[in-house]
Amino acid sequence: MSLFRRVLHKPTVVAGAAIIILFAFVAVFAPVLEPYSPYVPSGPTFAPPSRSHLLGTDDAGVDMLSLVIAGTQNSMMVGFAAAAVAVIIGGALGIVSGYRGGWGETAVVGVTDFFLVIPALPLMIVLAALFGQTIFQIVIIIALLAWMNVTYVVRAQVHTLRERGFVARARSLGAGDMYIIRRHILPPVAPLLVAQTVLTVATAVFAEAALAFIGLGDPRRISWGVIIQNAFDRTAVSAGAWWAIVPPGVCIALLVLGCFLVGQGIEEAMNPRLGSAHVSPRSFRLRRPTPEDVQ
Amino acid sequence: MVIALVATLFSFVLFRTLPGDAVTNIAQSPRITPEVQAALRHNFGLDRPLWTQYALYMRELARGNLGVSFTDAQPVSGKIIQAAKNTIPMALLGTMMGIIVGTIIGVNAAYRQGSARDRVITGSAMILYSLPVQWIGLLMLVWFAGVLPTSGMSDPYLIDAGFWATAEDRLLHIILPATCVALLLFGAFALVVRSSQLEALSDDHVLTARAKGYGNRRVVWREAFRSAMLPLVSLSTLTLGFLIGGGILVETVFGWPGVGRLTVQAVGARDYPLLQGLFLVITLSVVAFNFLGDVLHAVLDPRVAE
Numbered sequence: 001m002s003l004f005r006r007v008l009h010k011p012t013v014v015a016g017a018a019i020i021i022l023f024a025f026v027a028v029f030a031p032v033l034e035p036y037s038p039y040v041p042s043g044p045t046f047a048p049p050s051r052s053h054l055l056g057t058d059d060a061g062v063d064m065l066s067l068v069i070a071g072t073q074n075s076m077m078v079g080f081a082a083a084a085v086a087v088i089i090g091g092a093l094g095i096v097s098g099y100r101g102g103w104g105e106t107a108v109v110g111v112t113d114f115f116l117v118i119p120a121l122p123l124m125i126v127l128a129a130l131f132g133q134t135i136f137q138i139v140i141i142i143a144l145l146a147w148m149n150v151t152y153v154v155r156a157q158v159h160t161l162r163e164r165g166f167v168a169r170a171r172s173l174g175a176g177d178m179y180i181i182r183r184h185i186l187p188p189v190a191p192l193l194v195a196q197t198v199l200t201v202a203t204a205v206f207a208e209a210a211l212a213f214i215g216l217g218d219p220r221r222i223s224w225g226v227i228i229q230n231a232f233d234r235t236a237v238s239a240g241a242w243w244a245i246v247p248p249g250v251c252i253a254l255l256v257l258g259c260f261l262v263g264q265g266i267e268e269a270m271n272p273r274l275g276s277a278h279v280s281p282r283s284f285r286l287r288r289p290t291p292e293d294v295q
Numbered sequence: 296m297v298i299a300l301v302a303t304l305f306s307f308v309l310f311r312t313l314p315g316d317a318v319t320n321i322a323q324s325p326r327i328t329p330e331v332q333a334a335l336r337h338n339f340g341l342d343r344p345l346w347t348q349y350a351l352y353m354r355e356l357a358r359g360n361l362g363v364s365f366t367d368a369q370p371v372s373g374k375i376i377q378a379a380k381n382t383i384p385m386a387l388l389g390t391m392m393g394i395i396v397g398t399i400i401g402v403n404a405a406y407r408q409g410s411a412r413d414r415v416i417t418g419s420a421m422i423l424y425s426l427p428v429q430w431i432g433l434l435m436l437v438w439f440a441g442v443l444p445t446s447g448m449s450d451p452y453l454i455d456a457g458f459w460a461t462a463e464d465r466l467l468h469i470i471l472p473a474t475c476v477a478l479l480l481f482g483a484f485a486l487v488v489r490s491s492q493l494e495a496l497s498d499d500h501v502l503t504a505r506a507k508g509y510g511n512r513r514v515v516w517r518e519a520f521r522s523a524m525l526p527l528v529s530l531s532t533l534t535l536g537f538l539i540g541g542g543i544l545v546e547t548v549f550g551w552p553g554v555g556r557l558t559v560q561a562v563g564a565r566d567y568p569l570l571q572g573l574f575l576v577i578t579l580s581v582v583a584f585n586f587l588g589d590v591l592h593a594v595l596d597p598r599v600a601e
Contacts, residue, residue, distance in 0.1 A: 213547065
């Protein structure tokens with residue numbers, strides 16, 4: 001596993017992974033870690049940070065720290081679930097179309113191009129408005145608009161693999177397509193899928209926060225996006241209660257940064273040409289990837 | 296062009312997949328008999344095959360008719376044009392600010408790759424890039440409340456003011472949202488400029504310019520940056536297209552009556568014709584700006600045109 005080693009030797013990847021693991025830990029143990037209930041007031045309205053409420057309280061007197069911890073759980077869940085769905089869709093399309101070629105590939109490329117051009121946030125808003133906004137539907141909607149990158153990257157990789165000698169030899173020995181994909185295509189593509197999953201988590205967390213801010217979040221669940229939206233809707237601004245606004249944003253930024261660092265680290269380790277400085281914007285994914293990036 | 300056509304089909308199909316149709320809603324009123332319902336469906340053309348409906352939709356679209364809003368029965372196209380008029384200056388100003396600051400900072404970071412300055416710039420651009428824009432906007436609201444107008448496009452109490460007073464009012468109102476847009480874009484622009492500038496600085500023609508003894512300023516800006524500009528141009532046009540609808544979050548925070556805010560209102564009121572029209576306009580503007588970007592790219596770089 002030299003790739004694995006190389007990845008773990010990068011301090012940026014270790015830092016990014018530490019951030020993600022920390023948030024995952026908080027998400028899993030959320031009920032234990034919350035000092036108060038995130039649903040019931042436990043102090044005065046908009047109390048500034050103090051010893052009993054480390055991050056202060058919100059408009060209803062609910063402890064901010066507990067809210068952020070509960071939000072971590074749902075934001076991480078949406079992020080990882082959406083990323084998993086997107087990578088499964090995108091990875092399957094990328095592998096099959098890259099491996100089989102032909103008109104199927106042309107069709108996949110066409111659909112991918114179309115979805116890349118369509119502005120993601122407006123479409124997500126339309127879909128959420130049309131089809132509902134439970135957490136499950138939000139995951140699906142985000143995933144539906146996040147798989148294209150995966151398809152592009154994976155397809156390109158599979159293309160080069162398909163022409164390699166070992167695939168041709170396996171085929172000439174009579175190996176079936178499924179066998180070749182499983183034995184010879186999937187293993188070298190797997191790290192790429194991991195990198196894409198992590199990068200998609202960042203996109204998904206962002207998307208969830210954006211939807212929630214517009215009022216299209218799941219109203220029964222606390223997420224970082226919902227906390228920001230509540231702060232906006234419920235006069236945290238005019239009360240000057242910065243503590244009700246800052247923590248969820250910092251959490252989003254940290255998690256997104258952690259995902260970028262890990263995802264990029266893996267991609268750079270796979271393709272050392274990408275990284276010249278310690279942070280290489282060459283491989284930096286824009287919020288909406290331009291065609292130049294993905295090629 | 297093909298994508299534009301597919302986009303109209305897509306938005307048509309998307310809104311047709313809704314359970315029920317325009318009449319179902321009206322039919323909730325108890326006095327409406329099935330005969331009236333059928334008549335209404337016939338009037339709206341909803342009893343014809345889907346392909347005919349799509350053809351009708353396209354015909355009306357070609358005439359600029361996007362239907363009427365559910366909420367106030369005003370033509371959708373008029374509402375969108377009004378909102379776009381508000382969005383465009385804000386998006387343009389914000390993008391300009393983002394481009395200018397991003398370019399200067401990106402070029403500066405590339406000047407000494409790996410230096411402390413480079414690391415600080417890249418690091419802060421990356422952090423800025425990972426912050427949700429609505430959150431940046433909220434913090435700006437907290438900081439600038441009382442200093443600058445934080446909501447809307449003009450002061451509603453400013454009536455019959457002179458030209459200069461009105462202009463000043465407008466300018467003060469645009470500062471915060473435009474700055475927020477600039478902050479949203481700045482990180483991406485700085486990183487893109489930095490990387491393309493790094494590439495350009497290692498080109499042969501830059502070496503030649505140095506050998507000729509040109510000063511640093513001229514080498515960096517006139518020789519290297521000119522070839523590093525291309526990615527910036529295509530990114531800028533993409534961004535503008537994206538901002539027509541992508542300013543949704545910024546417009547919501549600052550109460551800017553533009554396309555994005557109209558979208559949010561349409562969602563809130565479940566105003567489907569308006570939402571459909573908005574979605575179509577946003578998609579088409581993105582496609583148009585993509586096309587513009589390609590054209591500009593080809594003009595600036597003749598190699599692409601071939």
